[in-house]
Amino acid sequence: DTAVSQTPKYLVTQMGNDKSIKCEQNLGHDTMYWYKQDSKKFLKIMFSYNNKELIINETVPNRFSPKSPDKAHLNLHINSLELGDSAVYFCASSKQRFYEQYFGPGTRLTVT
């Protein structure tokens, strides 16, 4: 059973398009996160939700909008995609924000 799943695993799209990445966890965790890993493999937090409430919102362009329909899901919607958005996006979850974070398999986004 996959603990944290992301769809799609690969996403190739053109500049200017709007796309979404979905994340689901079946661990019963309360807190979920989005991280971005750039081309140099540097990982940085983007957002975090706790029980559907936004608790972390780093300096991210407002073209990125997270949405948490329930505490098992945290989706990432990106408007007007730019070349610099190409990266691997990781979803993660933790029991609460104090506990270990478990990562999804990542979504490689390529903007052409």
Add this chain to the structure above:
Amino acid sequence: AQTVTQSQPEMSVQEAETVTLSCTYDTSESDYYLFWYKQPPSRQMILVIRQEAYKQQNATENRFSVNFQKAAKSFSLKISDSQLGDAAMYFCAYRGYQGGKLIFGQGTELSVKP
């Protein structure tokens, strides 16, 4: 703001040998957590080991152990009896006591030679 630094972009070890990956961090907090994550070519992030700052005893997980030096703000990972499957990118990460985001270092690419 907290920062994490891994000064070794690449390391290499012979199979069955021991290797140590370095990590330093900067924080003004007294309580926090430190982690090592492994990212193999499959890109899955795998938690290797964690250390609570309030614990003096170094954490160990089978062949993996840490050398935690709180005063020096140093947190190195030792891999004993290296195996081919240990080849991966290793990330050191910091998390404050109040929880929330992980702050990652730049990563160290470990290769294992047969």
